[in-house]
Each structure stands twice: as C-alpha cells, then as structure tokens.
Amino acid sequence: MGRGDLTNAEWDRLESFLPRGGARGGRWSDHRRVINGVLYRVRTGVQWRDLPERFGPWETVYKRHRRWSADGTWQMLLSKVQAAEDAAGHIDWEVSVDSTAVRAHQHAAGARKAPPAAAAQKGVRARTNQVDPALRKLAVRLEEVVRSANAWDAPAAASPPRSTSQQTDDADRSPSS
DSSP: OOTTSOOHHHHHHHHTTSOOOOTTTOOOOOHHHHHHHHHHHHHHOOOGGGSOGGGOOHHHHHHHHHHHHHHTHHHHHHHHHHHHHHHTTOOOOOOOOOOOOOOOOGGGGSOOSSOOOOOOOTTOSTTSSOOOHHHHHHHHHHHHHHHHHHHHHHHHHHSOOOOHHHHHHHHHHSOOO
C-alpha cells in the first residue's frame, strides 16, 4: 500500500457506496486499486500513461475515472460520505458571512495592551463534535477528485465553437458516398 492510498478504515466506509460492476461487460477491475490510481493521479498530476503499474493498466484507471465523472458517481460518493458524516454529527454547516464595514478611529491603530483571553474551541471538551478522521480524510480526497474531474472537463466546454468555414471545408474533404 502506497503512502497516498486509501487506508483500511477509509476503504471500509467507502466500499458499501460503490456501484456494483460488470453486469454486461464482465467483471470490473478491483475498485480499490483503481480508486487509488485516480487519487494518485489527482495528488501528483502525472500523465495517465505514467501511472505506476501497481494501479493496473492506465487505460482502466482513466476509463473508470472518465465514466464515473460523466455519470456523476464521484459526486454521489462525495454526497454519501458527507451525509454519513452529517448523520454522525461531525459536520458543522453553520457559515457566518459578514459584509459590514466598520471604520475605526484614527487612534485605534495601536497594539493591544494585554493578550486576548483564549476562547474555548469547539470539540475541545470530551465527546463534543468529535470528527472521525478516516471519514473526514475520505471526504477531502473525494472533493479533490470531483474538483479535478470538473477542471478537466472545463477546457472542452470552454473551447470556442468551430466556424462555419471550417465545417464546410471539412465537408468538402470528406469522401462522398
């Protein structure tokens, strides 16, 4: 097992959410090995062809990643892992956004005379909002995969449409039947 591969705890939580594979085209390669290959690719940024052999054929990892990106499987996995964390009470969904501006007096620019009192942090006391580290790390990794899948799809969607002159030139070059 490599340094960035799924741990046994992460795999145990993720395995039940994975789609069953191979009904029509035969058995799929091991999900864990392929997911580790995708995580390696996202973490290091290597080309697909340069994936280490321990992840299996690079084409398998690439095709599974593209298929799961297109059909929303990565997003579904992330949603289910986040829902499991939320059900256990490990996610704090409160977000505070303040857009007010307060001008300070010109004499308020000096440093404090005494250090501020240390505020109690959430989760410091026993059994208060304890985060499952394996589940949290898995959610972060899946967020990276979803973000990277969206980033890889962006250039194709953002490419300019072909001009009509290019399309007619291509039609002139195609053999007529």
